[in-house]
Amino acid sequence: MSNNIQEINEVQLPFQGGGGLVGSSVKVFAPATVANVVCGFDVLGFAVNEPGDEVIMRVTDKPGIVISKITGDDGRLPLDPTKNTVSVSVQHxxxxxxRGDIGLDIELHKKMPIGSGLGSSSASTVAGLFAIKTLMGDTTDPATLLPFAMKGEEMACGHGHADNVAPALMGGFVLIRSYEPLDVVRLPHPKDLWCAIVFPDVDVPTREARQIIRNKIAMKDAVTQWGNIAGLVSGLFMQDIDLIGRSMQDVLVEPVRSMLIPDFYKMREIAMSSGAVSFGISGSGPSVFAFTKDEETARSITQKLQAHLTGIKIGSNAYVSTINDAGPRVI
Incomplete structure (x- = not known):
């Protein structure tokens, strides 16, 4: 699947609906995502089954969007509809x-940690966009919502990248071939590929994590990275988990970002010695993830990583999942 989508200020959706609301309320779940996938900075990502966020959207008589409730955020997210990624994206x-005259009441229920490196803001935004799309009876491909979701990402972290919102919207494994124009390709993947995720309870803000990345790189490093990205995509198409694993090496971003994550290389050592085929940072961190060939190995790795973090007095959350091919869904 490939989608060429214009910039947000120019986009005219190929809207397929009657123009009227087909329901009065809807509840939607949108999944967490793992961006970058080690070697694919800003161009690769995939969705997982858990965690994720939920949005309840109700139609009201008064024009305009109101955010009536947010839970699970410890008071960190704004109720102001002009400053919240969900409402801003829905308004666009x-x-x-x-149909900017429609009245909506939105509840956002955060079922995943903020600042985890698991696409927290994108899950919220995608849930909101899929909710209004559902209420409008819009039957177009969810990928048409990407420009609006990217606006939410720009508000959340200062950069309108698509490696979280694209897999959250489309499900599965995605490649952002180009940003100008936006061209997103859904990739195949082995069905028996499992993901073990551990979120250490440390703070790694996305904006700061981007600022420490080098602006200039050596040609030798670039060639290494190109080979790894090509190898990873080839492994996905060939259903070759071993090729996927040995291609997931990052010589550009991980060496810098890993310094923000306590005992990153020790955790890698634990994961790889416990049967992981790969290990790396999820998005900007601090979450880390490993690919495995089965669920049992994935669960064993999360338990060992959490035990190590407990030993250095750091709490954590863990998730085990296959790749989520469904994306957002009505619940």
Missing amino acids: YLDSIG
Whole structure:
């Protein structure tokens, strides 16, 4: 699947709906995502089954969007609809189809940690966009919502990248072939590929994590990275988990970002010696993830990593999942 989508200010959705609401309320779940996938900085990502966020959206008589409730955020997210990624993205969508006059009440229920490196903001945004798309009876491909979701990412972290929102919207494993114009490709993957995720309870803000990345790189490092990205994509198409594993090496971003994650290389050693085929940082961190060939190995790795973190007095959350091919869903 490939989608060429114009910039947000120019986009005219190929809206397929009657123009009227087909329901009065809806509840939607959108999944967490793992961006970069070690070697694919800003161009690769995949969705997982858990965790994720939920949005309840209700139609009201008064025009405009109201955020009536947010839970699970410890008071960190704004109720102001002009400053929340969910409402801002939904408003852009409504304006694009000429229905900016609709009244909506939104509840956002955070079921995943903020600042985890698991696409927290993108899960919220995608849940909101999929909710309004559902209420409008819009039957177009969810990928058409990408420009609006990217606007939410720009508000959340200062950069409108798609490696979280694209897999959250489309499900599965995705490649961002180009940003100008936006061209997103859904990739195949082995069905027996499992992901073990551990989120250490430390703070690694996305904006700061991006600022420490080098602006200039050596040609030798670039060639190594190109080979790894090509190897990873080839492994996905060939259903070759071993090729996927040995291609997931990052010589550009991980050496810098790993310094922000306590005992990163020790955790890698634990994971790889316990049967992982690969190990790396999820997004900007601090979450880390490993690919395995079965669920049992994935669960064993999360337990060992959490035990290590406990030993150095750091709490953590863990998740085990296959790759989520469904994306957002009505619940």
